[in-house]
Amino acid sequence: MLELLTTVPDATGHFGEFGGMFVPETLMTPLQDLAIAYEKAKNDPAFQAELDDLLHNYAGRPTPLYFAERWSGLLGGAKIYLKREDLLHTGAHKINNALGQILLAKRLGKTRIIAETGAGQHGVATATVCARFGMECIIYMGAVDMERQSLNVARMRLMGAKVVPVTAGQATLKEAVNEAMRDWVASVEYTHYILGSALGSHPFPMMVRDFHRVTGVEARAQILEKEGRLPDLLVACVGGGSNAIGLFHPFLRDADVRMVGVEAGGDGIVPERHAARFQGGKLGVLQGTKTWLLANADGQIELTHSISAGLDYAAIGPEHAYLQSIGRVEYTYATDTEVLAGFKTLATTEGILPALETAHAIAYVQKIAPLLPTSSLIIVNLSGRGDKDVEQASKYLL
Numbered sequence: 433m434l435e436l437l438t439t440v441p442d443a444t445g446h447f448g449e450f451g452g453m454f455v456p457e458t459l460m461t462p463l464q465d466l467a468i469a470y471e472k473a474k475n476d477p478a479f480q481a482e483l484d485d486l487l488h489n490y491a492g493r494p495t496p497l498y499f500a501e502r503w504s505g506l507l508g509g510a511k512i513y514l515k516r517e518d519l520l521h522t523g524a525h526k527i528n529n530a531l532g533q534i535l536l537a538k539r540l541g542k543t544r545i546i547a548e549t550g551a552g553q554h555g556v557a558t559a560t561v562c563a564r565f566g567m568e569c570i571i572y573m574g575a576v577d578m579e580r581q582s583l584n585v586a587r588m589r590l591m592g593a594k595v596v597p598v599t600a601g602q603a604t605l606k607e608a609v610n611e612a613m614r615d616w617v618a619s620v621e622y623t624h625y626i627l628g629s630a631l632g633s634h635p636f637p638m639m640v641r642d643f644h645r646v647t648g649v650e651a652r653a654q655i656l657e658k659e660g661r662l663p664d665l666l667v668a669c670v671g672g673g674s675n676a677i678g679l680f681h682p683f684l685r686d687a688d689v690r691m692v693g694v695e696a697g698g699d700g701i702v703p704e705r706h707a708a709r710f711q712g713g714k715l716g717v718l719q720g721t722k723t724w725l726l727a728n729a730d731g732q733i734e735l736t737h738s739i740s741a742g743l744d745y746a747a748i749g750p751e752h753a754y755l756q757s758i759g760r761v762e763y764t765y766a767t768d769t770e771v772l773a774g775f776k777t778l779a780t781t782e783g784i785l786p787a788l789e790t791a792h793a794i795a796y797v798q799k800i801a802p803l804l805p806t807s808s809l810i811i812v813n814l815s816g817r818g819d820k821d822v823e824q825a826s827k828y829l830l
């Protein structure tokens with residue numbers, strides 16, 4: 433089983449029964465072309481060299497693997513390491529994928545870029561690479577998210593991107609994706625859609641995963657150098673699942689490495705008050721892919737809630753649905769209250785303000801680390817920094 437894990441998806445983008453290509457007819461050929469172009473780029477040393485150079489000199493890789501000594505001591509159990517993706521340019525892991533995709537767009541001869549964004553971190557990463565490569569940039573963002581993440585809206589606009597408010601439905605990420613898809617259907621000839629997570633139609637879940645694998649590849653080498661052995665546990669928060677799969681994927685074949693993905697528990701597992709797809713969700717199709725999602729008895733997509741805009745989405749990436757189905761990765765959730773407590777603890781013991789998304793992973797570690805022996809090793813993906821969340825956290829914590 434473990435050998436098979438790193439070869440999914442198949443040629444049509446299926447991870448077991450999950451994934452695939454559920455898109456309007458007009459997008460089928462462009463997506464197949466994208467898959468072919470990606471396959472060529474992946475195997476082209478010139479593409480990889482250009483990407484490596486940007487990741488190193490522009491984005492700031494490799495990121496440190498930092499031993500959180502005071503936090504570990506406070507919890508009194510496992511030794512906890514933080515993979516510092518928050519130190520990347522623009523403040524989150526999203527830049528890894530944005531850089532990979534803009535290089536791909538350039539190869540495809542596209543001149544215009546569109547993207548959706550929830551917390552605004554992916555919008556910022558996309559606006560950043562568009563400025564860097566001189567491309568027109570349109571970001572679709574829910575009006576509600578624009579309000580709670582106004583700092584990121586300003587950052588995008590300052591870099592020359594056009595931010596389009598989406599007021600339909602819940603006015604958050606799902607509606608922003610709908611608008612981006614609508615744009616793409618009409619403009620695909622000259623537009624590339626930089627999708628921001630390991631979600632959507634094939635080849636996006638695979639491609640986005642591959643662009644984030646660098647996190648896990650580095651972490652693996654770093655822990656071997658520091659500790660001389662592999663970690664016992666990997667922990668990451670899961671929205672669409674890109675930072676989590678980026679850390680997990682290079683360890684999937686290591687049977688002794690346990691992995692836990694942490695979803696948004698919101699106010700608790702009550703319909704419409706959370707975004708934990710594996711808690712009360714079901715199998716369905718949303719925005720290009722077949723996966724676990726939150727829907728009511730009639731199949732209508734349910735409203736979601738999370739304190740963090742970046743995890744507030746009704747579907748999970750199809751590879752996570754697959755990894756859950758075969759029991760390779762475990763999934764749990766953290767509530768808003770637990771998230772704020774995690775945020776506060778990391779801030780006051782380590783001097784690191786995590787993003788509220790990231791604080792979901794922190795919250796789970798607070799529960800599990802004390803139960804583990806002091807000889808065990810945990811790596812947490814510190815997916816982003818909390819500057820964007822200072823106002824919201826202050827409201828609750830000060």
Ligand SMILES: *Cc1c(COP(=O)(O)O)cnc(C)c1O
Nearest residue numbers: 553629671672673674675789816
């Ligand atoms: C966007 C975001 C997430 C959630 O997205 P994934 O694709 O699940 O990684 C998590 N953390 C931060 C800091 C983000 O910006």
